[in-house]
Amino acid sequence: MAQVITVTSGKGGVGKTTAVANLAVALAADAKKIVCMDGDIGLRNLDVVMGLENRIVYDIVDVIEGRCRLRQAMIRDKHFEHLYLIPAAQTRDKTAVSPSDMVRICDELRPECDYILIDSPAGIERGFRNAIAPADRVLVITNPEVSAVRDADRVVGILEAEGKYSPALILNRLNLAMVKNHDMLSAEDVLDLLAIQLIGIVPEDEGVIVGSNRGTPVALEPKSRAGQAFRNIAKRLQGESVPFMDMDKQGKLWERIQRSVTGRRV
Amino acid sequence: MDTTSSAVQIKGLRDGLLVTLTGEVWEEQRASLVEQIDERQSFFKGARLALDLGPQALGVNKLVELRDLLSERGVSLWAVVSESPKTEKTAQLLGLATRISKPRPEEARHFAVDDLGDETALFLNKTLRSGMRIEFAGHVVVLGDVNPGAEIIAEGNVIVWGRVRGMVHAGSKGNRQSVICALDLSASQLRIADEVSALLEPQSDPKPEIASINPEGRLQSEAWTAG
Numbered sequence: 001m002a003q004v005i006t007v008t009s010g011k012g013g014v015g016k017t018t019a020v021a022n023l024a025v026a027l028a029a030d031a032k033k034i035v036c037m038d039g040d041i042g043l044r045n046l047d048v049v050m051g052l053e054n055r056i057v058y059d060i061v062d063v064i065e066g067r068c069r070l071r072q073a074m075i076r077d078k079h080f081e082h083l084y085l086i087p088a089a090q091t092r093d094k095t096a097v098s099p100s101d102m103v104r105i106c107d108e109l110r111p112e113c114d115y116i117l118i119d120s121p122a123g124i125e126r127g128f129r130n131a132i133a134p135a136d137r138v139l140v141i142t143n144p145e146v147s148a149v150r151d152a153d154r155v156v157g158i159l160e161a162e163g164k165y166s167p168a169l170i171l172n173r174l175n176l177a178m179v180k181n182h183d184m185l186s187a188e189d190v191l192d193l194l195a196i197q198l199i200g201i202v203p204e205d206e207g208v209i210v211g212s213n214r215g216t217p218v219a220l221e222p223k224s225r226a227g228q229a230f231r232n233i234a235k236r237l238q239g240e241s242v243p244f245m246d247m248d249k250q251g252k253l254w255e256r257i258q259r260s261v262t263g264r265r266v
Numbered sequence: 267m268d269t270t271s272s273a274v275q276i277k278g279l280r281d282g283l284l285v286t287l288t289g290e291v292w293e294e295q296r297a298s299l300v301e302q303i304d305e306r307q308s309f310f311k312g313a314r315l316a317l318d319l320g321p322q323a324l325g326v327n328k329l330v331e332l333r334d335l336l337s338e339r340g341v342s343l344w345a346v347v348s349e350s351p352k353t354e355k356t357a358q359l360l361g362l363a364t365r366i367s368k369p370r371p372e373e374a375r376h377f378a379v380d381d382l383g384d385e386t387a388l389f390l391n392k393t394l395r396s397g398m399r400i401e402f403a404g405h406v407v408v409l410g411d412v413n414p415g416a417e418i419i420a421e422g423n424v425i426v427w428g429r430v431r432g433m434v435h436a437g438s439k440g441n442r443q444s445v446i447c448a449l450d451l452s453a454s455q456l457r458i459a460d461e462v463s464a465l466l467e468p469q470s471d472p473k474p475e476i477a478s479i480n481p482e483g484r485l486q487s488e489a490w491t492a493g
Binding site: 098163193 | 334
């Protein structure tokens with residue numbers, strides 16, 4: 001039975017879609033069967049980041065409204081045989097889908113795959129409710145910026161209030177040079193405020209943008225540092241314990257994070 | 267099943283509908299509400315709904331389920347009024363209003379508080395995150411942090427065993443004797459009665475502090491020590 005994982009953030013532009021695309025290819029590379037769903041009805045772009053834009057015939061709203069079977073809306077990935085995308089509709093809005101539609105579709109997919117990844121839209125309204133409704137696990141992604149962290153805090157609060165399994169955190173686009181100059185929040189600062197489990201830190205990397213534009217997620221690039229970070233998160237999702245990447249050449253970052261995690265109040 | 271045991275009353279308000287559910291068994295109440303809505307779809311479509319649940323105590327799961335049921339029918343739930351502290355707390359957690367524009371008689375509420383004496387406190391064993399708003403007619407005690415964007419409004423004192431980085435208002439009904447205590451009061455806006463402090467300087471080495479109104483009538487904070 002598949003595990004349903006939703007990636008969400010509150011704030012827009014922090015890397016939800018990129019993370020879903022990268023985690024999908026990283027999990028698929030481990031020979032897992034994956035289905036990605038784009039929850040951003042009306043502003044779809046997971047198809048672009050995965051490079052599948054020109055293969056779309058049917059979308060999720062067609063499935064819900066009965067114009068096609070679920071199978072027909074699943075687009076096979078270019079690189080992996082067992083990776084599929086269910087695209088969002090571009091010409092409709094969030095109200096075309098309800099939380100129970102999402103639960104129903106995921107229940108239909110569960111027996112057929114290992115992981116279902118859902119890309120949530122920004123915000124905390126209907127689209128976000130749809131995206132978290134079927135989730136077994138939620139990954140909250142944020143950037144080391146005060147506004148992004150504040151929105152992530154709000155999302156964590158809503159998830160806790162709704163009794164969802166405690167979310168895990170991806171800290172995206174960390175720039176160590178800026179942190180050292182005290183121009184950016186550090187991983188400790190972010191963890192200190194959010195006080196949730198950390199599942200990965202992705203360093204700032206221009207290659208991510210290039211990959212998104214080309215439709216080849218960086219997790220496919222063996223040498224990319226950001227790609228390595230996403231591959232590590234994929235391993236952790238599968239229950240493996242992978243040490244955190246050494247961002248600082250002098251080491252110590254992981255030790256400091258460990259200290260801030262274990263030393264905090266719950 | 268006794269169908270008369272749960273009834274649905276619908277009233278028009280200035281900004282939406284007020285639905286009062288009577289009865290005891292939640293599943294029956296919910297079913298009769300959904301039935302009413304399904305029967306009169308065009309009337310309810312797009313409506314803003316406030317619910318008066320009386321003494322019914324509901325947890326998060328039940329209220330979320332109801333909100334989703336309503337949202338699938340094009341009805342948005344914005345407020346839940348309840349006599350049950352549990353339901354009221356649940357509604358606050360979900361970001362729903364717990365007071366509607368037709369307030370309950372002011373006297374009755376004061377009477378209720380007086381009844382409980384001066385020592386009523388709400389104990390919150392968690393971190394208050396951005397967007398959470400706690401309003402309470404008594405003291406509030408938090409075992410956790412108050413993060414930026416969270417708000418506590420208490421008629422009595424506020425004690426936080428953690429960091430306060432959000433907004434805290436003590437003595438919200440004008441009690442100038444109220445105090446705010448926290449392990450770290452830095453970088454937060456504090457209000458006591460009608461006095462407002464500017465942002466406090468973040469402390470490099472935070473110490474427990476207590477904020478109160480001094481004899482000159484200004485809001486000030488000082489070290490919070492025993493005695």
